[in-house]
Amino acid sequence: MKRSTALFLFLCVTLLGPARALQVTDDRGVSVTFAQSPQRIVSLLPSLTEGVCALEQCQRIVGVDRYSNYPASVRRLPVMGGGLDPNIEGIVALKPDVVLLAVSSRASQRLESLGIKVVALEPKSHADVRRVLSVLGVLLDVPEDVGATRLWRIIDSSVSAAAQSLSPKARNVRVYFEVSRGPYAAGESSFIGETLARLGVKNVVPASLGPFPRLNPEFVVRANPDVIMVGNRSMQALVAYPGWSSIKAVKEQRICVFGVDESDVVVRPGPRMAEAARLMAKCLEDKAR
Template identity: 45%
Template sequence: MSDYLKALALSSALSLASAPTQAAPPQGIRLVDARHKAIALPRPAQRIVSLQPSFTEAICALGGCQALVGVDRYSTWPMQATTLPQVGSIRDPDIERIIALQPDVVLARPNHRVDERLERLGITVLTLNAQSYEDMERELETLAQLLGRPGDGTRLWRQTRERLEALRRQMPAQWQGKKVYFELHSGMAAAGEASFIGQTLQSLGLVNIAGRDLPMYPKLSPEYVVRANPDLIITMADLPVPPPERQGWGRVTALRGNHYCRIPNAEFDVLVRPGPRIDEAARHIVQCLQRMPLPAGGMDASKR
């Protein structure tokens, strides 16, 4: 684990531990999930199976790692999660192994039929589906309540937003107001302005070429990107820049100025997971911009 992650984990743990935590109500835990379905547990969850890396990270950031008894194969943070039994993924869950772990609750995303299969077998499923900052705030507090720590999710989110604001102040002034294209899945999708990734970019003062009139994760044609002419492109490290098959991209301002962030795959995971480490995602972007040549005609620092 990097020094940053150690510091983040320690800071969150100390802050949450020192904050007053209300006891679970006598009637137990009552929540509403992403399906608008009421979920009831007689007490805070003691045995949790997570089928999504962002859920695993959130549970651990809230101090509940010890409640996890199984995780999906993509849960790689924190290190403690990698030692837990793996139960496949949201797309190919190992149902028999999940049952053998005797969970109080399984955390899943809706619309994958996993919830239906498990609930038919008598297992409680809580579905979550954060797509924006507002969703993430609610999701963190839902998980805090699941752990019997109401209020901790709201506090963790407030700390995260404070770190994001500090990172915005570290942005080179010349990048304020510049256009950005954030590519996902080798061009199969982009991060739209309304998505949580788009909100992170906006929080840093960047302007997304995939505006709010588009879906959260639209597929943008190469021609669209050329017309939008972004000043900055953010992709995974294994994608060649510019992609040889994309005609006209040599004219894009970002490529002519070598203004692109090719984020290593392991770090790219942090950028695309709607969890408690979005401030670390923002830090990767800020550090990339601090290293690259400055663009022409940026906003004056006094106007930020």
């Protein structure tokens, strides 16, 4: 090694210091230690992909799951299957420093047995989104004041602004939100239900039924909501269920069917929750009478 090169490396280590080791605890309760902040990341959950990019570290992602499609830049990345059917061989070939995935993913143990570090994070509520962004900030070594804390402050204040934008008539409505055919609904205890509550409207599906219960269509008939929202990512045809013609929202055509891109926004618990709140608020204002 030339003396000039050796001197340069010495100065780099002396002035900048060695790479900082870090540790995070994921949603399995597992502590994962890294010699330095991961530079090659595979993300197998759209909300985590969006979280990394919202923290302005999108360039570190080298592979994604089939549903990660935002921001547009990630659509050019290698697709590694999904949480239930991950392409293990493909993931290994990408030589990631870490794989981000849901707690429910089947890939964790297999990847760890192959020596690949895994961080499992699964936001299911507004509080979870804030916490997950904070964990990602630590993992990515992004300072809180310019990273997760600042990002959450923007999200939270923007949701509040969406609520404040509603007229009184739009706040006093009863809402049914369908997330997929079944019907599967977003209950009060879901992150979607939390957003609706912050907008000041009444969710007709109580928390006691769980976050995303499958309902008997008759339940919705009895609930008789004023507004129906449909965030159906699979975009199955919107066919009325038996008896739904008698529902107030159906009779008065107070139904908002979110398009493909909008559905991605409203059904993902992540950094675009403020945009989701604005979409819901627009629906409420448009349909309020």
